[in-house]
Amino acid sequence: MKDDQKGAPRTMPIQSATFSNPVNAEIRRAAATGIYDIRGGGAKRKLPHFDDLLFLGASISRYPLEGYRERCDTNVTLGTRFAKNPIQLDIPVTIAGMSFGALSGGAKEALGRGATMAGTSTTTGDGGMTEEERGHSNKLVYQYLPSRYGMNPDDLRRCDAIEIVVGQGAKPGGGGMLLGQKISDRVAEMRNLPKGIDQRSACRHPDWTGPDDLEIKILELREITNWEKPIYIKVGGARPYFDTTLAVKAGADVVVLDGMQGGTAATQDVFIEHVGQPILACIREAVRALQDLDMHREVQLVVSGGIRTGADVAKAMALGADAVAIGTAALIALGDNDPKWEAEYNALGTTAGAYDDWHEGQDPAGITTQDPELMKRFDPIEGGRRLNNYLKVMTLEAQTIARACGKNHLHNLEPEDLCAVTLEAAAMAKIPLAGTDWYPGKPGTSY
Amino acid sequence: MQTFDLEAQGLRALNSTLHAQADNTNQTHWEIVNPKGSHAIAVGLDAPIEVNIKGSTGYYCAGMNKQATVHVHGSVGPGTAENMMSGMVVVEGDASQYAGATGHGGTLVIKGNASSRCGISMKGIDIIVHGNIGHMSAFMAQSGNLVVCGDAGEALGDSLYEARLFVRGSVKSLGADCIEKEMRPEHIALLEELLERGGCDANASEFKRYGSARKLYNFNIDNAY
Numbered sequence: 288m289k290d291d292q293k294g295a296p297r298t299m300p301i302q303s304a305t306f307s308n309p310v311n312a313e314i315r316r317a318a319a320t321g322i323y324d325i326r327g328g329g330a331k332r333k334l335p336h337f338d339d340l341l342f343l344g345a346s347i348s349r350y351p352l353e354g355y356r357e358r359c360d361t362n363v364t365l366g367t368r369f370a371k372n373p374i375q376l377d378i379p380v381t382i383a384g385m386s387f388g389a390l391s392g393g394a395k396e397a398l399g400r401g402a403t404m405a406g407t408s409t410t411t412g413d414g415g416m417t418e419e420e421r422g423h424s425n426k427l428v429y430q431y432l433p434s435r436y437g438m439n440p441d442d443l444r445r446c447d448a449i450e451i452v453v454g455q456g457a458k459p460g461g462g463g464m465l466l467g468q469k470i471s472d473r474v475a476e477m478r479n480l481p482k483g484i485d486q487r488s489a490c491r492h493p494d495w496t497g498p499d500d501l502e503i504k505i506l507e508l509r510e511i512t513n514w515e516k517p518i519y520i521k522v523g524g525a526r527p528y529f530d531t532t533l534a535v536k537a538g539a540d541v542v543v544l545d546g547m548q549g550g551t552a553a554t555q556d557v558f559i560e561h562v563g564q565p566i567l568a569c570i571r572e573a574v575r576a577l578q579d580l581d582m583h584r585e586v587q588l589v590v591s592g593g594i595r596t597g598a599d600v601a602k603a604m605a606l607g608a609d610a611v612a613i614g615t616a617a618l619i620a621l622g623d624n625d626p627k628w629e630a631e632y633n634a635l636g637t638t639a640g641a642y643d644d645w646h647e648g649q650d651p652a653g654i655t656t657q658d659p660e661l662m663k664r665f666d667p668i669e670g671g672r673r674l675n676n677y678l679k680v681m682t683l684e685a686q687t688i689a690r691a692c693g694k695n696h697l698h699n700l701e702p703e704d705l706c707a708v709t710l711e712a713a714a715m716a717k718i719p720l721a722g723t724d725w726y727p728g729k730p731g732t733s734y
Numbered sequence: 735m736q737t738f739d740l741e742a743q744g745l746r747a748l749n750s751t752l753h754a755q756a757d758n759t760n761q762t763h764w765e766i767v768n769p770k771g772s773h774a775i776a777v778g779l780d781a782p783i784e785v786n787i788k789g790s791t792g793y794y795c796a797g798m799n800k801q802a803t804v805h806v807h808g809s810v811g812p813g814t815a816e817n818m819m820s821g822m823v824v825v826e827g828d829a830s831q832y833a834g835a836t837g838h839g840g841t842l843v844i845k846g847n848a849s850s851r852c853g854i855s856m857k858g859i860d861i862i863v864h865g866n867i868g869h870m871s872a873f874m875a876q877s878g879n880l881v882v883c884g885d886a887g888e889a890l891g892d893s894l895y896e897a898r899l900f901v902r903g904s905v906k907s908l909g910a911d912c913i914e915k916e917m918r919p920e921h922i923a924l925l926e927e928l929l930e931r932g933g934c935d936a937n938a939s940e941f942k943r944y945g946s947a948r949k950l951y952n953f954n955i956d957n958a959y
C-alpha cells in the first residue's frame with residue numbers, strides 16, 4: 288500500500304476481473320509475437336457440467352439393489368441399425384479418436400492394450416491407422432476425416448467400425464494442425480507429406496458437403512465394406528438436435544457427440560474457449576432428436592467432452608446416452624501431466640496439470656511426442672495396465688450409483704434419477720432444480 | 735466377358751460380385767449395363783479386372799479403386815475415383831465435382847471436362863483431363879500430377895503441397911501459395927509420359943507448370959516463438 292503524504296489509508300490495489308493477469312499476459316504475448324495461441328486440451332473455463340447434477344438415490348418409493356451382490360450389467364452394443372457386425376462392448380466407456388502424430392506409437396499401443404483388457408474399443412484419429420493400435424485393439428474404430436491422411440480400403444476393411452468425423456467439440460467448424468516439429472519420417476510417410484512441415488487438416492470433407500451427399504458417402508463406405516461395419520458420425524456440440532436428426536437421416540448407425548470441453552491435440556485457444564456448447568447442454572437435445580425420429584436406442588448415442596469419473600458416465604447415461612468416450616482422461620491415466628515430471632514442466636514454463644503445449648512435441652511424459660528419446664520414457668504395457676485399472680474404476684463407480692438407483696443395467700438410469708444444483712444445469716439438462724419439480728423451460732410452465 | 739445388368743440385379747449384387755474377383759480370376763472382363771446414374775458403382779475393387787460401364791454414373795464411381803481398370807462410357811457424378819489407390823479409371827464424358835479427390839495412386843483420365851475441386855487433396859494420383867477443370871481444383875493437393883489440356887478455373891492449387899500441376903490453356907487465377915514454375919526437361923519428360931498414358935496427343939511444350947511456393951509450409955519465422 289502506497290503511503291499518501293498525510294498518512295491516510297489508501298485503497299487496496301485491485302486486479303480487474305475483466306483484465307485479469309492471464310488475459311493481460313495473453314495480450315502481451317499476442318503483441319510480442321503476432322500470432323494466436325495454439326494449444327492442446329479442452330476448454331479450461333468453468334462451465335455447467337455433470338458436477339452440477341446429483342443422483343437422488345433410493346428411498347421408500349425406489350428400491351435399491353444390493354451394493355456388491357446384485358447384478359448391474361454394463362455391456363453395450365453399438366451399430367444395431369444397419370451393420371451386419373455391430374460392436375459389442377463390455378463397458379460403456381470407449382476411447383475417443385486421437386491421432387497418431389499427436390500421440391506417439393507407444394501411447395496408441397497403450398490405449399489399445401488398456402481398452403482391450405477392459406473390454407472396450409479404441410479409435411484411430413487424423414493420420415491413419417497404425418499397426419500398434421490395430422494389433423493391440425480388439426475393437427478398433429477407424430476415423431474417416433476430412434484430411435483422409437492414410438485413408439485406404441484395406442484399413443477400412445480391417446477395422447471394426449467407421450467413424451465419419453464431421454466435427455469435434457473443441458473446434459466445431461475448425462480443421463486441424465500438426466506442427467512441423469512432430470512430423471517425423473514415419474508421420475510424414477503416413478500422410479504423404481514432406482517431413483518437418485506444418486500439416487493442416489481441412490475443416491470440411493473434400494468430396495461431400497450437405498446431408499444428402501453424406502447419405503451417398505455412407506452408401507459408398509458400406510458398399511466397400513460389405514455392409515459389415517457400423518458407421519458412426521461424430522459431430523461437435525453445435526446444434527445437437529439438428530445434427531443428430533441429419534446424421535440419422537444420412538444413415539448413421541451411431542451418433543458421437545462431443546461437447547466443447549472435449550480435448551484436442553492442437554487448436555487455437557480462441558476456438559477451444561469460445562466455440563461450441565458444453566456437453567451438458569447437448570445430450571438432451573440429441574436424445575430428443577432420436578426420440579422424435581423413434582430412433583432412441585436404435586441409433587446409439589456416444590457422448591464425450593470432459594468425462595472423468597464413473598459419476599460422469601452414469602449422469603451421461605441417465606440423460607439418455609448409450610455410451611461415452613474419453614480422450615483427456617485416458618491420457619492422464621497413461622501418465623500425461625503427472626507431477627513426477629514437475630521439474631521438466633517448469634523448464635517448459637508450465638506446471639503439471641496445466642501443460643497443454645502438446646503440439647510442440649516436447650511432452651516430458653513421452654505421450655504427445657514423436658521424439659525418440661522422450662518416447663522411451665513411456666512404457667506401453669504399464670500404460671495399458673493403468674488405463675485398464677482406470678476404466679474398471681469408472682465402471683465400478685457407475686455401477687455403484689446405478690444400484691443405488693435400483694437399476695440392474697447402466698442403461699436403465701433415467702432423467703428421473705437426477706436433480707440439478709444450479710439453474711443453468713437445470714435448464715441445459717432439463718433436470719429439475721434440487722428441491723423443486725421445475726426447470727427453466729419446462730413445458731407447461733411460464734418462465 | 736460377363737455382363738451385369740445393374741437395374742435388374744442391383745448395386746449390392748454388383749459390388750459383391752466384383753469384390754469376389756481375386757487376383758487370379760479368369761473373369762477379367764465385365765460389362766455393366768443400365769447404370770442410369772446410380773451411385774457407388776464398382777467401388778472398392780481390388781483385382782486386376784476390367785470393368786466397362788455402358789452409360790453415366792452417379793456419385794463415387796470407382797471410389798477407392800485398387801488394381802482394376804474401370805472405363806465409363808458416359809459421364810460421372812461427383813467424387814469419381816475418390817481415394818483411388820492404384821489401377822486406372824477412364825471417363826469418356828465429363829466429370830462432376832471432386833474427381834479423383836484424395837487419390838493415393840493410379841491414373842484417372844477424363845476425356846471431357848471436370849468440374850470444380852478436381853484433384854482436391856490428391857495424395858499421389860495422376861489425373862489427366864482432356865478438357866477444362868473448374869474452380870478450386872487441386873486444393874491442398876499433396877502429391878501426384880494433374881494435367882489439364884484445356885483451361886483451369888479460379889484458385890487453382892490453393893494451399894498446394896507437393897503435387898505438380900500442368901495446364902495447357904489459361905488459368906483464371908492461382909490460389910494461395912500456388913505459383914508458376916519453370917518447365918525443366920525432366921518435367922517435359924514426365925508430362926509426355928502422362929499425356930501418353932492419358933491417350934492425349936497434346937504437345938508437352940505447350941503446357942505451363944504450377945507448384946507450391948512453399949510459403950505456407952511453416953508459420954512465418956518472424957512470428958515463431
Ligand SMILES: Cc1cc2nc3c(=O)[nH]c(=O)nc-3n(C[C@H](O)[C@H](O)[C@H](O)COP(=O)(O)O)c2cc1C
Binds near residue numbers: 383
Ligand atoms: C491428443 C488428442 C488428439 C485428438 N485427436 C483427434 C482426432 O484425430 N480426431 C478426432 O475426431 N478427435 C480427436 N480428439 C478429440 C477426441 O476424440 C475427443 O472428442 C475428446 O478428447 C473428448 O473429450 P475429453 O478429452 O474431454 O475426453 C483428440 C483429442 C486429444 C486430447
